Structure formats: C-alpha cells, structure tokens
C-alpha cells in the first residue's frame with residue numbers, strides 16, 4: 001500500500017448518523033487516513049463511501065471489539081496503511097435490565113463490549129504507536145461516573161472502562177501517549193435515539209440531545225493538545241440536561 005498518511009483507527013462505527021461515523025469524518029478532516037471498524041460491513045462501507053465523496057481517505061475493517069484476534073488484526077492492518085496517530089474506542093451497548101432479572105451471560109456480554117474490548121483495543125494501540133506516541137481516546141457515558149437503577153450492567157462496564165483509561169493515561173504518558181476519556185452525559189442526536197426511540201427524541205427536541213459534530217469536535221480538541229497541557233477527561237451535556 002502506498003499511502004503513508006498518518007492513520008486514525010476508530011472501533012465502534014455504525015450508521016452514518018452515529019458517533020462513530022462523526023468521529024471518522026472529523027478525524028478525516030484532520031488529514032488522517034481513517035480506518036472505520038465495527039461488526040457490520042454494510043454500515044462501514046456506507047460510512048467509507050460517504051467520506052470518500054467528501055474527499056476523505058478511509059477504509060473499512062470488520063472487527064468485533066470483544067474478539068482478541070480481530071483487534072490484533074485491526075492494528076496489523078493499520079500498520080500496513082500508515083503510522084498510527086489516533087485510536088478511538090467507541091464501541092458500546094446500553095440495554096436496560098434489573099439485576100435480579102439479569103442472566104449472567106447478559107452481564108458478561110455488556111462488560112465484554114463496554115470494558116474488555118477497551119482493554120484489547122488500548123493494548124494494541126499502545127503497541128502500535130511509534131516512538132513519537134499518539135492519542136488514545138475512550139468514549140464514556142453518564143454511566144461512567146454513576147450507577148443508576150436498571151442500568152447496573154452498563155454502569156459497571158463503563159465505570160471500569162474509565163478506570164482502565166485513567167490507568168493507561170498514567171502508565172503511558174511518559175511514552176508520549178495521550179490517553180483521554182470523554183463522558184457523553186445524555187442522549188446523542190443520532191440514529192440510535194432518533195430512529196430507535198423516536199417518541200423520546202421528539203420529547204427531548206434538538207436542544208435536549210447532544211450534537212454529533214460538536215461531540216466530535218471535543219475529540220479533535222484532545223487530539224490537538226500539546227504535551228504541556230493534556231486533558232484526561234471532558235464531559236459533554238446539553239444545557240437542558242439534569243445532572
């Protein structure tokens with residue numbers, strides 16, 4: 001492959017009107033070659049061709065964040081494309097359920113996507129960054145900082161992901177690796193809410209949901225920070241959010 005442009009690897013990319021895709025576009029605007037990774041080839045292909053029409057170099061890579069071999073292969077592929085500059089772990093799942101009703105498999109599966117996948121991804125990213133380091137960002141949620149009734153599995157997975165991110169931030173800062181965590185505190189104005197829960201979206205209105213492009217801007221802010229002023233964590237919410 002002839003492309004030696006620096007690379008952004010984003011894992012957890014779904015439909016075009018979702019956070020993963022918005023992050024791909026924003027990192028493409030930074031001049032990076034974007035590798036959009038996720039489980040659904042059709043969705044990834046849709047994102048890659050939409051970005052291509054905007055002049056952004058991107059490729060798709062099918063990977064399940066919870067499978068070690070997939071995550072290792074993703075970063076091997078990235079090395080063939082170009083030097084890794086930023087890696088973003090965006091995969092997440094959020095299905096409610098009461099603890100007493102919860103199958104053990106459900107709890108474990110939530111943790112596998114919410115936390116274990118973040119470990120696999122973060123480890124491979126650190127191994128892939130060159131001597132100059134890079135940026136590694138994890139997507140958090142309200143769940144990262146507090147438990148809430150009916151969301152015990154998701155809360156525990158996102159809370160653990162945050163602690164993992166903080167440990168990595170301290171462990172690899174000396175190697176020039178800037179690890180960040182972005183708490184998205186509230187519903188995102190993307191397909192997941194507007195198509196999955198249209199009545200809820202209507203109740204919230206535009207002003208009650210966090211804007212996709214504006215979220216992506218925060219990732220770019222962390223990415224561009226110089227080593228003498230690094231942020232570990234940002235939290236984002238609308239002015240209407242009760243928190």
Ligand SMILES: NC(=O)c1ccc[n+]([C@@H]2O[C@H](COP(=O)([O-])OP(=O)(O)OC[C@H]3O[C@@H](n4cnc5c(N)ncnc54)[C@H](OP(=O)(O)O)[C@@H]3O)[C@@H](O)[C@H]2O)c1
Pocket residue numbers: 011012013014015017018019020021037038039040043063064065066090091092093094113117139140141142184185186187188189190192193
């Ligand atoms: N949506 C919200 O309102 C909201 C609010 C706060 C925080 N967040 C966080 O924001 C992030 C993105 O969420 P989003 O809702 O906007 O979705 P999104 O960015 O549009 O897509 C994330 C994608 O991750 C993929 N994914 C799920 N499990 C995966 C796995 N095991 N391996 C690889 N990819 C996987 C899913 O695609 P496939 O199913 O096709 O694999 C999903 O479409 C998540 O971390 C979420 O917790 C979302």
